[in-house]
Each structure stands twice: as C-alpha cells, then as structure tokens.
Amino acid sequence: MAIGVRTHDLRKVYTSAAPLGAAGGFIARSDAKGSKPAKTQIAALDGLSLEVHPGEIFGLLGPNGAGKSTTVGVMTTRVRPTSGKAWIGEHDVWQEPAVIKRLIGVVPQRPNLDFSLTAREILTFHAAYFGIGSRERSERADLLLEKFKLADRANQMVRGFSGGMMQRLSIARAMMHNPEVLFLDEPSAGLDPQTRILLWEIIREYNQAGKTILLTTHYMEEADALCHRLTIIDHGRILALGTPPELKASIPGGYLLRLRFGNQTADLLQRLQSLAGVREVKAADGTGADVYADRGGSLIPEIAAVAVSIGAELSDVHISEPSLENLFLHHTGRSLRD
Amino acid sequence: MNWKTFGAMLARDAQVARRNAMQLFFQTFLQPLLFVFIFGKVMVGSGYMPSYYKSLLLPGIIAISMVFTGIWAVAMPLIAEFQWTREIEDRLLAPISISWIAIEKVIAGMIQAVVAGLVVIPLAWLVLRPGVDLSVHTPVSFSAIILLVAAFSACGGLALGCSINQQHIGLMFGMVITPMIFFGCTYYPWSALKTFPILQKLVLVNPLVYASEGLRATLVPQFPHLAVWAVLTALVLFDALLLAVGLRQFDKKAVS
Secondary structure (H helix, E strand, O other): OOEEEEEEEEEEEEEOOOOOOOOOOOOOOOOOOOOOOOOOEEEEEEEEEEEEEEEEEEEEEEEEOOHHHHHHHHHHOOOOOOEEEEEEEEEOOOOHHHHHHHHEEEOOOOOEEEEEEEOOHHHHHHHHHHOOOOOHHHHHHHHHHOOOOOOOOOOEEEHHHHHHHHHHHHHHHHHOOOOOOEEEEEEOHHHHHHHHHHHHHHHHHHHOOEEEEEEEOHHHHHHHHOOOOEEEEEEEEEEEEEEEHHHHHHOOOEEEEEEEEEEHHHHHHHHHOOOOOOOEEEEEEEEEEEEEEEEOHHHHHHHHHHHHOOOOOEEEEEEEEOOHHHHHHHHHHHOOOO | OOOHHHHHHHHHHHHHHHHHHHHHHHHHHHHHHHHHHHHHHHHHOOOOOOHHHHHHHHHHHOOOOOOOOHHHHHHHHHHHHHHHHHOOOOOOOOOOOEEEEEHHHHHHHHHHHHHHHHHHHHHHHHHOOOOOOOOOHHHHHHHHHHHHHHHHHHHHHHHHOOOOOOHHHHHHHHHHHHHHOOOOOOOHHHHHHHHHHHHHHHHHHHHHHHHHHHHHHOOOOOOOOOOOOHHHHHHHHHHHHHHHHHHHHHHHHOOO
C-alpha cells in the first residue's frame, strides 16, 4: 500500500548560512566564530503546503534557491522547520523521525557516499543500518549493482568514481531498504543524456512497484517526462500546481513571443494587445515585451507592421511553444535558469 | 533504541579501522615510542636523567597515546564528514535517533583509545627495559581509569569535531592539544609543579592531568600522585561535561 506525503504551512527561516542541502559547493559554512557577518534572516520556505498522493511521481520545480532542497530537507528529518508540519503517511516527521527514516530513501543533490568503503560495502552497510539480514542484503546489493551497471566496479573504493557513477550508486543505496517514498534532489544534474534516460527508466520502474516518488529539478524536460503532477515553487511559495498538461494549458494562449524593440512605449504595448490571438502582453526589461498568444510565427508580420507604424523598430524575436519554462516565466518574469 | 543499527555502525567503523590499520598503527604509536626512546633510553643512558625517570614517564606516555588516539579517531572523521565529504549523512538517515549516532562515534573512539593504551604499555616497556618498575596493584581502579580516560578522549573528540571548522584544524592542535599535553602532567608528576603554585592550580582544569596522575597512581604508586578518588571524580565530571557539549554540538550539525 503506497503512502503519500503532506506538508502544512511550512516555514523555514535561516538566521545564518544556507541549508546543508542547498549550500552547494565544497566551501565550509562561514558561521564559525571569528568571522561574524551581520545575521540576515532568509526565509527559505514561506508557508508551503502541499500534498503528494500515494504512488505518484511528484515534481518540485523551481530555480536555484527556490526552497526545493529545504523542502526535501524538512520531509527527510534533516532540516527543522521554523513552523508548520510535515507527514509521511500518517507519521509526523518531527514527532517520529526514526519511524520516518524507515519509510524514506533519499538521494541528495551532491553525492555523499562513504569514501572509506567499496561500492558494494556502501550498499550492504546501508542495508545493515536498516536491520536487513546479511544474505538478503548481499542479494539486493548484487541486484542493484547489476541494474545500475556498476557490477564490474563493485569492489572498488568509490573515491575514483565519476560523477555519474556516484549518482547511480547514491540512487541504488537509497533503494537498498526498499523505501515507500523516494526523495531525489536534482537526480539528473550533471548526468550525460544516456545515464539520464537510464535513470528515468529506473524511477518509473520503482514507481510502478507502488512507490511514491518526490523529485526536485530545474530541468523542464525531466519534470515534463516523469512527473504525474508537479508544483512550481519560488521564494519558498507555491506558484502553480497540477499535471504537466494542465500547467501548460494554464499559460495564456500557450505560445510566448519574446520581443525586443528599438524603443518601447505604452502605446506599442496597447497596440500589440489588440492584435488577434494575443492574450496577454507584459513589458519586459528595458525595451522588450513578452506576448502570450495562441499562435506563434503567423503573428510576426503583424507585430512588425505595428512596430513600423509607430516608429519602434523590431530588433529581436524569440518564439517558444507551450512549455513549463514559459509557465515559470509567466509567473515570475524570470527564466528558470536565471 | 535500535541495537541492530547501532551494531552495524560499529561494524562500519571497525571495517574502516581494519582497512587503515597500518596508518593507524604508525599514527598512534610512532610519536610516543620516539619520545620514550629519547627520554627514557638516550637521556637516561647518557646520565642526563636518573633511571627512575623511565617509570615516571611511562604513565604519562600511555595517557598521551590514549587521549590523542581518542580525540583523533572521533574528531577528524567528524570534521571531514560534516563539512567536506558529508559521508555521515547516510548514517544520519538510518532509523535511529541522532544522539545514538554520536554515542556510537564515542564508543568506537573509546575502543581505539583503550587499544592504544593497552598496546603502548608493552611496546614502551620493550623499549625502556630493563629498569621499569611497573605493576598493577589495584586492577579495578586501573580499569576504571583506563575506561574513563578513553571516554574523556572520545567525548572530547566529539565536542571538538562538531565545533571546529575545517580550516581551524591546525589551530586545534596548536591551541588545544599541544598545551593540553605539556600542562597535562604527562612528563612530570603534578607535585613537581609545587614551585609554581599558580600554575599548579591552573592546570587542574586540564583533564589530561587526571589521566596521567590516575595512571601514575595505579601503575607506579611509588611516585607522588593525586588521590585516586579525586582522579575518578574529576574524570567522571569531565566525561559528563564533554559528552553533553558533544551531543549538543552534534545535534546542531546534524539538523539545520
């Protein structure tokens, strides 16, 4: 029986440095004595409530620093929320952390493999932490090493592994104790396309075995290809929630035309708005305009004509079809990769 | 309490220690043996030191070996794992409460410290003999002191390992460990400080003093030493204090 994940009004305010999960890079945190920067309060989560249904693949989509890792951290007992609650199934994450840890598997954003052990030992010790008997853990380790194409490196220390191999081993490790809910924080960051496809297949297969999967990503294609439902978050708040087709349908018109002019005036924006098929016009930085419309290329001659008629020369055009990227842009005015 | 998880974590640490056995051996024993050789053999053999200094020195050397081993075994991996490799995260996600993960580290450190202490005794004895007058008259007190010293070193390692930033490791050795060793009554008995009365009071805040004096009291009681009850009381207090600080710091590091 699959189990779901819920959060209610989660808030997390950091008073010093960023969270472990989100504090990318190898640099130590500078919260030690001696270097005391003025304490700034950063709200990483700002009243986040969401519900992941049992047995679904749910995506958290957002740019760097949106609060994705902090959300995963709270749900996986690693980040204590300032307020609010989180549940895995019926268990409160912060009341019963030891129970929660049995139910979840976590693949962190940055590999945290045990460098003192071989690949195989990493899997078998992990299973031993979960009380799995020695024969079973040995069998499961072999199975997963095979599945993740690591069998030939099983008895090597992981220090010399490539990034992709470490990532695969991290996922294999998270699956060793057969958790009901699998959290993957940016699982395909830094993977080559081939490995990414292998990873997607494995995630789908694990999900088909009745498991709930929550993944964070800032790759639109990944969210689009894998997730049953997803939410777009930014500044620790939910901007949109739904299935990928629903979310794409919510973009006015679907097509986005990013235009740039020699000069841009209110009159120009108004004239653009009045063109047939245009749903919404937003002024973009400086001399640009974002036009949401239900057609793409066929609008260009008309736009060019409008521009000429009021003396604002059209200097650049970019047309994109309905996508989650456009949805994000629509809600925030920023690109996901900014 | 989940004993299976706890046992598996100990097994993991044992496996890592086995793998690094040679490195650990030299790291733990080379320095004390060189010290024993120079001060116990060369200086005594050439007449600069009286021959009874051999017996006086040995308990201090055992104390240094144990304390250094325990601190190193717990603190260094924790500094690296929390700040650099994040290896510990796999264990932080194991189905056991956070404090027990810290306690497992302390137990693993204690075992290493006890092994270091028990191995350095015959090694040093081999280098120093003949003329070392060593005997265990009170095995219960001796065992209690060995365990409390091991606990103090491992708890100290926990507290330091969870408080020190990786760029300050050098500072930790220069500012904490080195003064601790030199003012720890390791190379001289506490009573030798009586000509420096203020210093003699000040060094009592150094837990290594009780380790050296306690081992001196139980191994070479013919030399002046602090009372065993005072040593035991002080070590219990230091153990409790360092464990409490260590657990608090560990929790802070483990959960942000």
